[in-house]
Amino acid sequence: MLSSSSRALEIVRVVSQHQWDYLLGLLSAQLGSVPAAQPSLPAPEVLCRMLTELGPVFVKVGQLLSTRPDLLPDRYIRALGTLQSAVPPAPWSEVETRLLEQWQRPADQVFARFDTTPVAVPWP
Secondary structure, X not given: OOOOOHHHHXXXXXXXXXXXXXXXXXXXXXXXXXXXXXXXXXXXXXXXXXXXXXOHHHHHXXXXXXXXOOOOOHHHHHHHHHHHOOOOOOOHHHHHHHHHHHHOOOXXXXXXXXXXXXXXXOOO
């Protein structure tokens, strides 16, 4: 059963916003209401937007799925393939917070040089 954590609520919010009825049904079933409907994926572009909004772990899942044409139709593979190079960078403030949690000191005290500018293709 899903807990009432803020992350779970964030996932429900994003799924609801993009109106992915199948996952909403699964989440509702987990929360004790209605049974899930027949599985169906959202449109490829919608799936990419959802994964991007949900964050790095979900983007990684999309990137992995983009390499599996045996699991998804070609239009999904092409759309998910964009997650290989075209995702918004995480804000430095979030990255910095995570690094401080892990290392208990700033990145410039751990490394001789630490560039905070993303190296990926600029996000539109």
